[in-house]
Amino acid sequence: MKDAEIEALQRELERLRLLATRDRTLLEAIFAQSPHGIIVCDANGKLTLQNKAAERIWAGSASAENIEGWTRYRGFHPDGRPYGPGDWAMARALTTGVGVEFEEYQILRFDDTKAYLLGGCAPIFGPTGAIEGALSVFADITPLKTVSHDLRRAVQTREDLLAVVSHDLRNPLSVAMMRTAMLAKTLSNDDEGKRICRELEIVQRSCEQMQKLVGDLLDFGSIEAGTFTVTGRPESAVKLVDHAIESLRPLATSKSLQLEVKTGIADAVVSCDRERVLQVFSNLVGNAIKFTPAGGGISVETVAEAGHVRFSVTDTGPGIPDEQLPHLFERYWQGRSKSTHGVGLGLFIAKGIVLAHHGKLWVEPNRSSGAAFHFTLPIAA
Ligand SMILES: Nc1ncnc2c1ncn2[C@@H]1O[C@H](COP(=O)(O)OP(=O)(O)OP(=O)(O)O)[C@@H](O)[C@H]1O
Numbered sequence: 001m002k003d004a005e006i007e008a009l010q011r012e013l014e015r016l017r018l019l020a021t022r023d024r025t026l027l028e029a030i031f032a033q034s035p036h037g038i039i040v041c042d043a044n045g046k047l048t049l050q051n052k053a054a055e056r057i058w059a060g061s062a063s064a065e066n067i068e069g070w071t072r073y074r075g076f077h078p079d080g081r082p083y084g085p086g087d088w089a090m091a092r093a094l095t096t097g098v099g100v101e102f103e104e105y106q107i108l109r110f111d112d113t114k115a116y117l118l119g120g121c122a123p124i125f126g127p128t129g130a131i132e133g134a135l136s137v138f139a140d141i142t143p144l145k146t147v148s149h150d151l152r153r154a155v156q157t158r159e160d161l162l163a164v165v166s167h168d169l170r171n172p173l174s175v176a177m178m179r180t181a182m183l184a185k186t187l188s189n190d191d192e193g194k195r196i197c198r199e200l201e202i203v204q205r206s207c208e209q210m211q212k213l214v215g216d217l218l219d220f221g222s223i224e225a226g227t228f229t230v231t232g233r234p235e236s237a238v239k240l241v242d243h244a245i246e247s248l249r250p251l252a253t254s255k256s257l258q259l260e261v262k263t264g265i266a267d268a269v270v271s272c273d274r275e276r277v278l279q280v281f282s283n284l285v286g287n288a289i290k291f292t293p294a295g296g297g298i299s300v301e302t303v304a305e306a307g308h309v310r311f312s313v314t315d316t317g318p319g320i321p322d323e324q325l326p327h328l329f330e331r332y333w334q335g336r337s338k339s340t341h342g343v344g345l346g347l348f349i350a351k352g353i354v355l356a357h358h359g360k361l362w363v364e365p366n367r368s369s370g371a372a373f374h375f376t377l378p379i380a381a
Pocket residue numbers: 216283287288291292315317318319320328333334335336341342343344345346347348371
């Protein structure tokens with residue numbers, strides 16, 4: 001070999017050595033700086049490398065010559081069973097040669113405190129394709145778990161409390177309403193009697209509002225718990241709309257709103273729980289009345305389509321801005337100031353009722369004016 005060739009070979013060797021050193025330095029920096037724990041083992045399970053984060057997360061470290069020697073690391077399945085040596089993701093990756101996606105597990109650290117880890121693992125293959133080891137990466141998610149657990153408990157406690165309070169309020173409220181109605185009947189027709197009667201009407205209206213809220217909270221509870229059901233019976237679609245409108249028309253008239261009914265079917269029969277569907281109309285038309293300024297109009301339309309009847313409630317009010325559309329059916333959500341009557345449960349419950357009928361409820365997007373809500377009910381078999 002000529003001198004020039006030897007020199008060229010030496011230069012190439014030096015270049016490769018530098019490259020290898022640079023890669024190692026980079027790897028060492030990643031290992032040292034990573035906020036996540038990293039543990040590496042060889043093909044037998046001998047622990048060959050652990051970074052600082054791993055020692056911090058585990059509150060210490062231990063050495064092991066093989067998988068059986070990992071017993072000083074204590075891990076637990078979600079049901080509380082302790083890990084055997086072969087249960088660790090790193091052992092599974094070594095034996096199967098397949099990486100383990102990120103999974104959650106519990107550990108007892110070296111200082112005997114509990115922790116939750118989220119980790120994954122990958123086998124390391126040599127140039128011939130044989131498994132030469134495995135690498136495990138994990139994060140300590142104990143603070144996140146604690147916060148989410150506390151949040152879940154707080155939400156559950158609030159829901160339980162609401163359910164108990166609403167349930168226990170129902171009877172005394174009914175008694176109060178019944179007694180005020182009876183009292184009003186016993187009053188004389190003179191000025192004093194009329195004055196007390198007006199006062200009693202105010203009490204009655206407040207009781208009705210409370211009764212609606214209590215009913216909404218109870219419905220909300222059962223929809224959330226997944227126990228909400230309806231009993232479907234054949235009902236005339238036209239009569240349903242007539243009935244709903246009949247009770248809402250006085251409110252619309254008192255606000256100088258035109259309430260129009262368009263029936264595009266002779267008389268389709270739908271399968272539904274009458275009172276529940278009236279409740280849906282009451283909220284949709286009630287919302288239209290609430291949000292449409294005096295002088296505007298509301299229209300209720302009925303159209304028979306394949307297998308179902310579509311009911312539509314449209315109004316000439318301010319409509320719903322596009323950015324609010326995704327939130328509309330969320331519980332307790334209100335787009336405007338909270339001063340208008342209601343708590344933002346109406347659409348959530350209406351959707352729950354329609355879904356329980358195997359129908360759909362939606363709002364029409366991109367309207368140039370006013371709001372339009374549609375829902376479907378199945379045609380009775
Ligand atoms: N027809 C409509 N026009 C404009 N905004 C509407 C209309 N219907 C609903 N919204 C918006 O959607 C929000 C949620 O309606 P939803 O019926 O769930 O609650 P609510 O009417 O405020 O109170 P609740 O129904 O519990 O008495 C309303 O507060 C309002 O911001």
